[in-house]
Amino acid sequence: MAKQILLKNIEVPGLASFGVYRQLGGYSAVEKALANYTPDQVTNEVTRSGLRGRGGAGFPAGMKWGFIDKKTENPRYFVCNFDESEPGTFKDRHIGQLNPHQLIEGMILGSYALGAKTSYIYIRGELFYVLRIIEKAIDEAYKNGFLGNNILGSGFSLDLYCQPGAGAYICGEETALLESLEGKRGNPRIKPPFPAVVGLYGCPTVVNNVETIAALPWIINNGGEAYAEIGIGNSKGTKLISACGHINKPGVYEIELGLPVEEFIYSDQYCGGIRNGNKLKAVVAGGSSVPILPANLILKTAAGETRFMSYESLSEGGFQTGTMLGSGGFIVMDETACIVKNLLTFAKFYHHESCGQCSPCREGTGWMEKILHRIESGHGTMKDIDLLVDISKHIEGNTICPLGDAAAWPVASAIRHFREEFEEHVKLQKCPF
């Protein structure tokens, strides 16, 4: 059984209540840190753990904390990114809904390390029921002296708020999130400056993903080094994977980074294999934004080596033959899946979610959707396939935020690996599935 850090107690009834969480050892990391560690020592433990951001980009958390401007007189903020809306990704919800105190404990630790006196959990608008659960947990934490003034007599005070968004994928991009949190339209900011210098209300700010923050209590309790012993290469610790699609056991799994992809898909402990004994066709390994890979390339690299669930192994081969770990949204397709139709669904999503600030993304996402719609419904031409590649190339890298890239990569990779299937749609003048 793989090491369980995030989901260890997830099935304990009543875990969302303060009493049960506390009984299982909850909030001991806050007690430990406030009594024995300076804020910088907390940061050091996180740096030592090798924990990388679980929101998609995989940026080392300790290093990000190190960038925060501690010299200014201005307040500093710690913000949790709970906007989780990438198609295929539903891991943060699992924590927020079933174990909210773990997230709150992480928020207290991060805020202490960064010197934030006010912190926010920004939650996706559609997750209103989770907001209610978190708000109740925040109330309990205040009542029990873990939030508010002078926590545990340490002199450290913290106010924590949970703020719902209005339901926009783009508000998961950290600077759009900050705009939205300030009450403005959620347009991504032009960087630099980065949030560590100019963040919420112009003050130094760190934004981290729910899963990143939820790992903090364990790291403080057990030490950064213990965390770094789990995993492989520069992929330390455990990762939540939300698995869905044509598998026998969809769900949220905690894996040790470094698990072979094949084991993850076929072992009964995880996905339990492909439904009805069907053949594996393709996998989108890290949420809708990352390149799709055909079965042969997801199980083994182009060089014929075993592919592992880790940042490095999944990106082995670059975009030609590799992909990314991303947010951990693992979408599996069997032989009955139509790649074009699946891609059209993604394209619709990006078109709908583009904020529209910059012209390549605003216009290109809609254009790609229309062309894909044409191909899928049997009205496409061979030229359309090349046109799609051309459009995706001119969006990629030319936009303010990575949503443009996220819209372009799935298109480019689907055509790279499944071109015949697009051509078949054109030749038959209909979808062959």
Add this chain to the structure above:
Amino acid sequence: MPLLKVTIDNIEVEVEAGTTIMNAARKIGGSVVPPAMCYYSKLEGSGGKCRTCLVKVAKGSSKDTRPMPKLVASCRTLVQDGMVVENRTSPEVMENRRAITEFLLLNHPLDCPVCDQAGECHLQDLSYEHGLEETRTEEDRRTFEPVDIGELIKLHMNRCILCYRCVMVADQITDKRVHGVLGRGDHSEISTQIAKAVDNDFSGNMIDVCPVGALTDKTFRFKSRVWFTKPFDAHRGCTKCGGKTVLWMKGDEVLRVTGRKDKYGELEEFICNSCRFEHKETADWVIEGARNIERHSVISQNHYEKLDLPENAVEGK
């Protein structure tokens, strides 16, 4: 402060720290200047959106000589000492500019013959210089009904390229947040809440900053093609603004009053609505002389050639 040296398309220029690549290029002038559809030097926070000004940074600085991994928006990227920038000399930049132009035209009606902005439209100029000769789209464009923004301004969303300039004018001239963009992506539109900024005496400047025919002057709409009018610099003693304007005349008739624009199409000064909309008699103005339009588009073609000649300049009234 020591000056920073930057090379753009093989031409070296020295600028102060804090200068953008765009403004360094404007200091050199000529074809080295990237086109700007959203940046507007007088509007705080503008730029970064349209991406027509993307350039290649072949060398980051003398300290860090690496090239930048992606093309950068020249209007929002600061110059470093020793930086080497490629604009027109980079095939990659030109290729992407073609693509950006195509993106901007994707939802823009190709009906310049019936658009009031034709002849002084920056998108027309951009397409002329960087666009493809034919369109690769067969999809429907998005359509809206034209709406009034107050009594004096017409908004035609079909033509809007969402550059946010008008929004920033509204932001700058009012201290309340009374305007904005509604919706997302290619379904977003300039909010008619912007109408609330129209009470403001300077709202007419939104027309002048609009690079396309999305915001037009209702007192001038369809009165004349702009190239059939003659521009004259004029002024009047105005208590609200500097009163320095351009009169667009046909014979003795003042068809339109606008602010004075520099060679990048930017207003030199905002003018007030009273000067713009209420003073349409020649008697209201002291006419300084014919205005030389330094643009390469339709507006400066044909019969304006003569206006460049000193003997044809009209002095006084």
